[in-house]
Amino acid sequence: MHREIIIEKVNRFLVAEFEIDAGMITPEANLGETLGLDSLDYIDLGVVIESNFGFKVKHEDFATMETFQSLYDYVILHVGEKVQP
Amino acid sequence: MPDWQGKSKGNPLLGYRIIFFVCTRLGVSTAYVLLRFVAFYYYLFSRRSSRNIYRYFRDRQNYGAIKSLLKTYRNYYVFAQSLLDKVIVMAGIENKFTYYFDGEQNLQDIAERRGGGILLSAHVGNWEAAGHLLSRLNTPINVVMFDGEYEGIKEFFEGITGRRNLNVITIKEDLSHIYIVGEALSRNELVCLHADRFMEGNKTMTREFLGSPAKFPEGPFALAAIYKVPVSMVFAFKETSRHYHFYGSEAIQREQYETKEDFVQRLMGVFVQHLEQKIKMYPEQWFNYYNFWE
Numbered sequence: 001m002h003r004e005i006i007i008e009k010v011n012r013f014l015v016a017e018f019e020i021d022a023g024m025i026t027p028e029a030n031l032g033e034t035l036g037l038d039s040l041d042y043i044d045l046g047v048v049i050e051s052n053f054g055f056k057v058k059h060e061d062f063a064t065m066e067t068f069q070s071l072y073d074y075v076i077l078h079v080g081e082k083v084q085p
Numbered sequence: 086m087p088d089w090q091g092k093s094k095g096n097p098l099l100g101y102r103i104i105f106f107v108c109t110r111l112g113v114s115t116a117y118v119l120l121r122f123v124a125f126y127y128y129l130f131s132r133r134s135s136r137n138i139y140r141y142f143r144d145r146q147n148y149g150a151i152k153s154l155l156k157t158y159r160n161y162y163v164f165a166q167s168l169l170d171k172v173i174v175m176a177g178i179e180n181k182f183t184y185y186f187d188g189e190q191n192l193q194d195i196a197e198r199r200g201g202g203i204l205l206s207a208h209v210g211n212w213e214a215a216g217h218l219l220s221r222l223n224t225p226i227n228v229v230m231f232d233g234e235y236e237g238i239k240e241f242f243e244g245i246t247g248r249r250n251l252n253v254i255t256i257k258e259d260l261s262h263i264y265i266v267g268e269a270l271s272r273n274e275l276v277c278l279h280a281d282r283f284m285e286g287n288k289t290m291t292r293e294f295l296g297s298p299a300k301f302p303e304g305p306f307a308l309a310a311i312y313k314v315p316v317s318m319v320f321a322f323k324e325t326s327r328h329y330h331f332y333g334s335e336a337i338q339r340e341q342y343e344t345k346e347d348f349v350q351r352l353m354g355v356f357v358q359h360l361e362q363k364i365k366m367y368p369e370q371w372f373n374y375y376n377f378w379e
Contacts, residue, residue: 039260059264
């Protein structure tokens with residue numbers, strides 16, 4: 001899956017699931033603050049990523065995702081790993 | 086804010102050991118007689134709890150003053166009996182308890198789907214005493230409890246019965262238990278949550294309950310919405326000294342078209358409706374000893 005397609009898919013489900021304006025999503029924006037995430041929302045985010053990309057997110061990994069860019073990088077990395085033979 | 090702090094009074098391990106000793110040496114009937122004195126002690130000296138339960142009977146059940154006083158004592162006695170019954174059943178002590186399982190097929194349907202599920206309950210009645218019936222569902226069951234409630238229980242029961250097929254998840258202040266619950270649901274297991282109490286800082290929603298607004302924790306309902314698993318409301322009430330009535334409601338699940346928020350609202354509404362209906366049927370078995378409506 002191309003990088004741009006993944007980013008577009010991530011942004012689409014973030015807008016739908018967390019009901020935010022698409023304009024608020026920029027690569028350097030803070031993920032938790034922009035989406036207003038609490039513990040339950042991180043669970044929600046993990047479930048949405050799993051259902052869209054088919055891999056499980058370890059909850060401790062969210063600590064490494066400060067910005068939207070780091071979320072994209074994480075998903076791209078794991079989608080890449082998933083399609084490896 | 087309700088003043089529930091997630092801790093039970095006294096030393097639960099000592100309490101369970103005493104109950105176990107009395108039941109095995111003196112018999113259940115003798116133990117029930119002793120409990121009358123224990124209940125009277127708490128009735129007299131646990132003033133804060135007694136006041137809250139008295140107000141519950143006066144304001145929420147609309148009983149007169151004398152009846153509320155009598156019912157407050159009765160509430161302590163039934164609560165003590167419930168604790169004793171729980172020990173008897175979970176420790177495998179010989180007993181003559183009988184059960185009526187209302188809605189067992191609803192729970193069987195959830196278990197047979199093998200897709201996980203949530204059983205929502207509250208601090209009313211004594212579902213643990215009938216909880217061994219859940220073993221008939223033949224699927225792993227996780228029970229979420231406050232640390233203070235669980236303290237001592239695990240040590241006691243494992244000491245006399247060995248490990249059981251019932252996994253306890255303790256509620257942590259850092260909310261890490263939410264991930265453990267999520268993992269259990271991902272493994273398609275059943276998770277039993279009490280949806281009436283919350284800790285300071287938890288998200289809550291207010292619902293009209295027994296004629297007055299009360300706060301309920303959002304967490305259990307949000308988990309059901311996130312994982313889209315079926316949810317059943319489960320309660321067990323003592324109907325006579327030896328008979329329990331277990332209720333398992335028809336499952337509710339988030340629809341494809343339904344937003345998370347809409348489902349949380351709907352599920353909480355159904356839960357509160359079930360809880361209110363049951364506590365009107367069994368008013369003495371309300372075991373929240375703090376001001377629930379504060």
